[in-house]
Amino acid sequence: MIHNQTLDQQFNHRSIRAFKPHSLTKEQLTTLYTAASHTSTSNFWQQFSIIHVTDPEKRAAIRKISKQPYVGANGDLFIFLVDMYRNQKIRQAAGKDDGLLHTTDLFQQASEDAILAVQNTLTAAESMGLGGVILGSIKNDPLKLIQVLNLPKMTFPILGLQVGVPDQKPQLKPRLPLQFIAFDNEYHRDFQASDLADYDKEVAQYYDLRDTNKRIDSFTHQIAGEKLDKGDNNHRDQLPDAIRQQGFSQDW
Amino acid sequence: MIHNQTLDQQFNHRSIRAFKPHSLTKEQLTTLYTAASHTSTSNFWQQFSIIHVTDPEKRAAIRKISKQPYVGANGDLFIFLVDMYRNQKIRQAAGKDDGLLHTTDLFQQASEDAILAVQNTLTAAESMGLGGVILGSIKNDPLKLIQVLNLPKMTFPILGLQVGVPDQKPQLKPRLPLQFIAFDNEYHRDFQASDLADYDKEVAQYYDLRDTNKRIDSFTHQIAGEKLDKGDNNHRDQLPDAIRQQGFSQDW
Incomplete structure (x- = not known):
């Protein structure tokens, strides 16, 4: 096995769910956003955005949706968005119609942009001695989350990421050989x-x-x-409705 | 801005599309797979796999689908799969039905597993002095790609990744402020x-x-x-059909 600082960090990745009561500094935030912004992006269309949720009411609402007590507790909370709002505005300003923006293909491409950026942000955080956890649980009630974040059409919350100073040392979880x-x-x-x-x-x-x-x-x-039998009594079966409501995958 | 080796690598990410005529060593491959396997995974369900495509005919067929001359030329080619085949077999062996496996929710979760692993693999490669490019173009003809790779139901090719020894030094592409x-x-x-x-x-x-x-x-x-008006005359509009054909998102 080859070793270097980045690889050893990857081999030793643990999700961190307990954080000390510190918020990230402006420099730390800028560093994380810069790493995210340099992620590979499909066709150079740059179809993702990040919402940094510091508002206590919004954090509490997202915690309630995710049903995880650590979500929006200590640590900084980020919601990564599929974002075609920006590109729709650009096309409108140029007098063009929306083209492919409402297709499943574009929703996948933009989701890929956003998800790749999540991993890059987490890697950046871990390299800075921080820890983090990727939050799929924000989609337990997708329509409610869109409301809480007051998201316009052509945006969709794809994953959350919570980052902070670790307050736990979990064991390394064994992966499939x-x-x-x-x-x-x-x-x-x-x-x-x-x-x-x-x-x-x-x-x-x-x-x-x-x-x-x-x-x-x-x-x-x-x-x-x-x-895996039937889920956790959440509203995750509303994902197709939520995606459609936001203007995506209209060709499905 | 904070700096360290990992961050500086991220800030300076360039997609590399021209590689020297070397194949990765077994040690390099194992290192990349190990980094991929330690990626965060939704609910610990580990729903992704990697196909390393070395067969010249398959590489040529994928190059034809992607319409990019560098795909399957020099460098090692990987196709990342959404993979619920394994978990379906496990449930069958336990006498259980497929539960949520055919829902949009699970297809999203497994796609997230696979896409996060793509970024981790690329980061690992770059830390080793290699370069790479993430390939969305493999989905230009998704039904054909499934055929070329002879993929069973409950698997889906979500992204490609080509990795190798860089044979170009592209400029850094400026990202949105x-x-x-x-x-x-x-x-x-x-x-x-x-x-x-x-x-x-x-x-x-x-x-x-x-x-x-x-x-x-x-x-x-x-x-x-x-x-963005109408695409490149590809079959990317067949993505919903291809996803459904493979057994996913049956609730859409």
Whole structure:
């Protein structure tokens, strides 16, 4: 294995969910935004934006949506947006129609811009000695979130990111061995659940050793578990409605 | 601005599209896959995989789909998959139905897993002195690509990534100034295309200075241009069909 500072940070990534009661400095914020802005962007269309949520009421509302007590608690909260509002305005000023902006293709491209930027921002934060957690849970109630953030059409909240000074030291969570996720030329269709027996033991041991432990569970047991059966009684089934409402994927 | 090795690499990211005729070593591959595998994953469901495409025929077919001469030329080519095939098998082995696997929500979550991993892999490569380019163009003909890669249902090719030893030194492409992409608490609805006059000059100058220059163009002129009018005569309008065909987003 090759090692350098960046790689070692990546190999040791842990999501941090408990932060000390410090806010990021203006310099730290500018540094994170600059790293985000230099992310690869599809066709140079730069279709994402970031909302830094400092307003206590909005933070509380997002915490309620996500149902995670740490969301909007200590640490800085960012919501990454798919953003075609800007490009729609540019086209309007040039006397052009919206072209492809309302297609599924463009929604995917802009989502990719935003999601790649999330990872770059988290990597930047970790390199600065900060920690962070990517928040998919902001989409537990997507229509409500759009309302809370007062988002115009042609924008969509795709992921949250909370960043701050770590106040916990979680264990490294074991990932699927590489032979199950990286293939040469052909997808490995002959995968069997039983191939993961050793990995299951490793995951169960991880939960067993975890300080703040609630469950001791294998990987395959989690995949077969009730969270994938029917979800957590959230409004995530409204994602298509929310995407359509914001003006996207009108061709679906 | 804060500086360290990782941040400076991020601030100086350029997409590299010309590579020397070297293939990655096994150690380099393992290092990239390890960085990818440690990416944050929604609910610990680990719903992505990577296909390393070395087969010359497949590389040529993907080059034809992407319509980019550098795709599958020098450098190592990876296709990142949304992958619920593995988790479907695990649920079947446990006697469970597919639960949420066919929902838009799960397709988004798995896409996020895969896209975050793409950025992490590119960051890892750049830290090793390699260069790379993220390939959205593999989706110019999504049904054809699925056929070329012989992908089973419950997998979907979301992005490509080509990595290698750089054989070019492109200029740094100027990004939107931060005030246009990072907001506090409220989305800035009062944006006007004319606010970008200075940025437009900067982008035009970038194209003017570029060695392998084909166009001299401002940002707003590109956004108002024909590529966003109607695309490039590709099959990207078949993305919804391709996603559905693979078993995803059945609730849309």
